[in-house]
Amino acid sequence: MLDVYAPVAPLFILAILVGGIILILSRLMGPSKPHARKVATYESGMRPIGPAVRRLPVQFHRVGMLFILFDIEVIFFIPWALVFRDLGFYGLAVMGVFFYVLLIGLAYEWFAGGLEWEQ
Amino acid sequence: MEQLYIDLENYLGIGTDSVPEVVRLAIAVLVLGTIFLLAPILTIWVERKVAARFQNRIGPNRTGPYGLLQSFADVLKLIGKEQIMPAHADRIPFLFAPLLMVVSVIMITAVIPLMPNYIGADLSIGALYFVAIGSLSTIAVVMAGWGSNNKYALLGAFRTVAQLISYEIPLVFSLLVPVLFAGTMSMVGITQAQADLDYWYIFLAPASFLIFLFSNLAEIGRTPFDLLEAESELVAGYQIEYSAMPWGMFMLSEFLHAFLIGPLVAVLFLGGWDGPFAEDVPVLGVVYLVIKSMAVYFLGMWMRATLPRFRIDQLMEFNWKFLVPLSIANLLIASFLWELFPEPAGGGLVDNFPRFIVMGGSSLFTLMVGLEFLRRKSVEDRERIARLIDEKNYPLATADQTGVAGD
Numbered sequence: 111m112l113d114v115y116a117p118v119a120p121l122f123i124l125a126i127l128v129g130g131i132i133l134i135l136s137r138l139m140g141p142s143k144p145h146a147r148k149v150a151t152y153e154s155g156m157r158p159i160g161p162a163v164r165r166l167p168v169q170f171h172r173v174g175m176l177f178i179l180f181d182i183e184v185i186f187f188i189p190w191a192l193v194f195r196d197l198g199f200y201g202l203a204v205m206g207v208f209f210y211v212l213l214i215g216l217a218y219e220w221f222a223g224g225l226e227w228e229q
Numbered sequence: 230m231e232q233l234y235i236d237l238e239n240y241l242g243i244g245t246d247s248v249p250e251v252v253r254l255a256i257a258v259l260v261l262g263t264i265f266l267l268a269p270i271l272t273i274w275v276e277r278k279v280a281a282r283f284q285n286r287i288g289p290n291r292t293g294p295y296g297l298l299q300s301f302a303d304v305l306k307l308i309g310k311e312q313i314m315p316a317h318a319d320r321i322p323f324l325f326a327p328l329l330m331v332v333s334v335i336m337i338t339a340v341i342p343l344m345p346n347y348i349g350a351d352l353s354i355g356a357l358y359f360v361a362i363g364s365l366s367t368i369a370v371v372m373a374g375w376g377s378n379n380k381y382a383l384l385g386a387f388r389t390v391a392q393l394i395s396y397e398i399p400l401v402f403s404l405l406v407p408v409l410f411a412g413t414m415s416m417v418g419i420t421q422a423q424a425d426l427d428y429w430y431i432f433l434a435p436a437s438f439l440i441f442l443f444s445n446l447a448e449i450g451r452t453p454f455d456l457l458e459a460e461s462e463l464v465a466g467y468q469i470e471y472s473a474m475p476w477g478m479f480m481l482s483e484f485l486h487a488f489l490i491g492p493l494v495a496v497l498f499l500g501g502w503d504g505p506f507a508e509d510v511p512v513l514g515v516v517y518l519v520i521k522s523m524a525v526y527f528l529g530m531w532m533r534a535t536l537p538r539f540r541i542d543q544l545m546e547f548n549w550k551f552l553v554p555l556s557i558a559n560l561l562i563a564s565f566l567w568e569l570f571p572e573p574a575g576g577g578l579v580d581n582f583p584r585f586i587v588m589g590g591s592s593l594f595t596l597m598v599g600l601e602f603l604r605r606k607s608v609e610d611r612e613r614i615a616r617l618i619d620e621k622n623y624p625l626a627t628a629d630q631t632g633v634a635g636d
Contacts, residue, residue: 117350119259120338125335128266129328129478136474138510140311149316151379152469162378170387176395180553184401187560188357194564202568209561216554221454225549227542
């Protein structure tokens, strides 16, 4: 049964080989004369101020939470879509309830302001 | 995979008994990989030419006939450039990010059915594989942004992740519509279902097609969704500290990914290799697939040339308040109507015509309703901003509003 996955492995090896060879070739062919100004972090021509790794703006965190919630729900839809033709109206009704709960959640989030980028 | 062997035997004259299986597998994969690795070089040329025409320019025309060799010249130049490792960079993520990006994109090519009986791997979860492996590039972007030790790069990486994971939701919801129609996730199965029916799923779900296209454009980060690069604010986003071929690999995988969106959309909604005589003459299938892919790709280029970039809040609201509800509604409506109007036996364009009207019509109607909401929202926003300008007396406003700017 896993036989169908057989071509994925050589393709993976091919991809790594191609990528690796290109990178190494570029390293070998290109010059390498680093000096302090060249390797300095780019910050529009100024000397970098403070560390580059800073706090994460909270909006991105919220988007991540939203994504996790929805992604789990999406995963439940995939098997349903696959067997949808066999389940017929029964499957539709059951999934309708799930849809309803999902939409309630989305609507609540919307009106609570969870979808606004800036509060 | 057996199908691929059979084709190879036919086309290349490799006997089943004379060569061990590993070699045949390797050759088959090599053929597939080479086709797709050479594709972006041509696509970049097409893209540059078309973009030039949109901007009333000629585009590359010096290197080789019609500038066809321009991309090769670029690759050669990039190989000869210096690789710079920025100070204080996190070496391992920084070095491996381009590699991961290229690997993730090349591995996608395994599930694209080029013609009848020619596919790398006919996985039962083909469409899911495409989306899952394709979004591995998110991790590469985070690695690049984090490893560079650069504020612009890190901010670009944050934005990219937010954008990619947000647009994954409408992407999968609209991907489920053809899956639901065909009853399978295999790319071969979906194509075959459309070929057997003699019509394409775009007629049944035009709105899902558009949502899928948009979320894919966001997924590959093309204008108007190119916030990950955003030249005017983040300089180059996550790839700012990269030079020479590592940078070239980011560009290569971006173009390859953009190109691969074409076959994916074509397989799911436009019937893949399906077309007149495609099943008798398999090579025609490739031609049809390439034509359809390039048509989809052209849509992307057109949008890229026409639309300005989104702001990050607009981007997020466009996704969560427009695409997500719309894609959920479309999935619901499509599944309900599919049950209500069962498929006539045998398929065919004429027998299915009422279904096109009902299902396609309701799909488009939902889209129209959504667009109307969007329009009202944007009018409201514009008026709000105009009021703000009025109240605060910004000199930005026109002369008759403030009486200042005209002097």
